Amino acid sequence: MGIEKSHLVITGTAIVMAYLMSVAFATPGIATFYTNYVPSACFGNQNNGVMVAAAGDALWNNGKVCGKMFSVRCTGPRNPVPHPCTNKTVTVKMVDHCPGCPSTIDLSKEAFTAIANPVAGIINIDYTQ
Template sequence: MVAKVHISLFGNGRACGKRYRIRCTGGTNKAIRNACTGKTIDVMVVDRCDTCWGYELVISQEAFAMIARPTLDRVNINYQEI
């Protein structure tokens, strides 16, 4: 379970190896119901994301499928460093 983080979190590589606990809080499109699985996962930062906005994370497909419907592109999440 891995993630890429925005450059503001990446800190010139200091974030590599940090772990975050992630929970899906809902779909980005309010018309889609049941976007989240209700599970919480832990991911480890392995790279930076040059195309992310603000404090976005890009997580592996395996990790995404555990917290949200795999057919969705994006979901809203809460995350915290652990």
Template sequence: MGLATRALILIVMVACLISLANAIDGQATFYTPSYVPSSCYGFQNRGVMIVAANARLFAGKGACGRRYRVRCTSGTNLGVPHPCRGGTVDVTVVDLCPGCAGDQLDLSQEAFAMIADPDEGRISIEYHQI
């Protein structure tokens, strides 16, 4: 294996560790369609891999368009024994979640279903900006 390949592998490994170290612990719920209008984009459709951010994260529309990678870490109630499906989902901030706690994200129903069983309703997550 060449020196350049080894260096590239090392850089990727360090980047992964840094992103894990910067992950924010929180909780996620989901909301259902229709996703328009949104605080950020009005009636412009931004797809279904979207999120409404808590007021702190939303920062008066400062977070509009930011992308986050979200991973389910566990369930929060006894509804579903093992709600996490593994993997991550990448979402774009399109709206404010006025009722969300400071560590909470409100994912679209489709984004939530990518990482967890929607029957759980609320999950523990890790997320970071990408």
């Protein structure tokens, strides 16, 4: 095998391994959605766009997640809505706290809609920071 082919095989293998590791290290959780993004617990009246989320108590950690980016993927329904997932992943910025929420991550409605049918209201997810 030539040097170019060997490099291509190594690069391809590294990409596959990185993907598998990201899937293997995803954390299961629950997602809901909300619609009023400002003010937020992390950034006050600063607008951070619509691809944002609020951390449930399990993630909040006294605000240490503020500004962190999370990739979130729908893995299935939590209620009778059949097949809510879009098989897409969304990346959101953690901007708020959702104290007492039933979810791990409370996504903006736009972020939730990117990965699931909003009629579902609550879904199972896998997420990574």
